[in-house]
Amino acid sequence: MRPTTAEINLSALEHNLNLVRQMAGENVRLLCVVKAHAYGHGIKEVSKKLVSCGIDYLGVATVDEAVILRKYLGSDVSILVLGSIFKEEVDDVLRYSISQTVADRDIAAVLSESAQRFKKTVKIHIKIDTGMGRIGVWHEQAVDFIKWARELSGIEIEGIWTHLSSADEDEAFTNEQIYIFRQLTKELDDLGINIPLKHVANSMAVIGFGHARLNLIRPGLILYGLYPKADLKENLDFIPVMSIKTRIVFLKEVPAGRFISYGKRFATHRITKIATLPIGYGDGYPRALSGKANVLVRGERAPIVGTVCMDQIMIDVGHIKDVSVGDEAVLLGSQGSQQISAEELAQLSGTIPYEIVCSIAPRVPRVYIDVTPHFRVGNEIPHAEVCGVKKP
């Protein structure tokens, strides 16, 4: 009954998906990334909604996540594990008909052996390293690797992909990565090695690097209405899917010169009202926001005062008329004409919006709503220059 919740607006998710579709254009398939509990939004509900909207593929980081989805959604949807796996996980890949990223001969061999035992074919996507330095076959060794992997029984090479390390920061390096990958796929085509799905584009590339879209894209962040770069907000209309809300649980008048919270890091300098909110870093609200972020109450911004505690936060509401116990407090999301974005919280706490939403703890119940969000009028089609496609 604690009123601290993460509200997940599934209509906003659908809206964002439609924008991505417009940007991608015809003939580009969609792999929606739902790893890490769908970036904290809830892997089951988010995936179910995306599948109901007709997407082609779900992308997860681990076999465990894929198994959760397979059990929940049944056999109709394709699921790709984007991470490397251990040998012990291979049988589950076969058992649950999961598509698996491969960049390692040992694992490929074990997959082949397991496929034969299960009398199945396993779909793999070969991961090429073009500059991320994480898992992946170095691009120089890719052709040899693929020639070798093609000969394994029980294996179908369905896809080939690479991952961009700096799409939001370094255009030249990103273009280089895309170039290397496209050269490789061309070389494979010339050799008569036909791999159906070719993919590179994360959210930033979907928005800013049209030539990275190839025939499948892998957006995550923008589906959740968040932006890889804050200045993109001007021209794009992705709507945040998650809001964090609670209610004022305690309120009192505080004279000047009283300390608030652990470590006496804040003292009142006038008579004011301090409200306590039942949310803290134990709920995944960053402690780094102590004394920095705002919360919305009665449509106004109220500053967090003092240190964020494990289960509680104090805000100064002295300037807010008629404030009372039970008032809604919005820590992420909109209230009235005000909005607190994940980008704002990320900037204040020295992180990225991804981490803000991923960090919301399991203790916070996700409440799913499916209502048509308020669209920003007149700007529903993404700006032509930014996304690199012609306006329809």
Ligand SMILES: *Cc1c(COP(=O)(O)O)cnc(C)c1O
């Ligand atoms: C997380 C991830 C994505 C999605 O990235 P966004 O920046 O959230 O769009 C795409 N591809 C891979 C391999 C990933 O790990």
